[in-house]
Amino acid sequence: MGRKTVDLREMVKHVGVTGNFIKQDKARCTGCGSCVNICPMELWELRKNKAFLSGDFAEKCVECGSCWLVCESKAIEFNYPKGGTGVIWEYG
Numbered sequence: 001m002g003r004k005t006v007d008l009r010e011m012v013k014h015v016g017v018t019g020n021f022i023k024q025d026k027a028r029c030t031g032c033g034s035c036v037n038i039c040p041m042e043l044w045e046l047r048k049n050k051a052f053l054s055g056d057f058a059e060k061c062v063e064c065g066s067c068w069l070v071c072e073s074k075a076i077e078f079n080y081p082k083g084g085t086g087v088i089w090e091y092g
Contacts, residue, residue: 008040008062016085018058021078022067026050028075035067035076043067051075063087 031049041062043054054060063086068078080086 009060011091012062012087012089014059014086015088016081018081018085020058021063021081021086022053022057022061023077024051024053025075025077028073030073030075032072034070034072038066038070040064040066061087 029050031046031051033046033051035044035051036046041060043057043060044051044067045054046052063080065078065080068076
């Protein structure tokens with residue numbers, strides 16, 4: 001029996017203005033692609049051997065912090081959004 005693919009965007013809603021809770025130091029980025037491979041929302045992409053974060057990440061990110069956890073060059077800084085803002089999991 002096959003597994004059904006779930007769109008995480010259908011499971012969460014975003015509340016308030018989160019600000020920039022993900023920051024990237026492009027000078028430190030080695031272009032390894034770990035952030036691209038692990039992001040469940042596909043918010044990262046590689047261009048010219050550097051990772052780029054989607055401009056609308058704050059609206060689509062599920063705040064898992066995976067990109068920050070796998071970045072061996074420490075080019076990604078992740079902080080949870082300020083209290084009262086961010087993702088609310090409605091299902092699951």
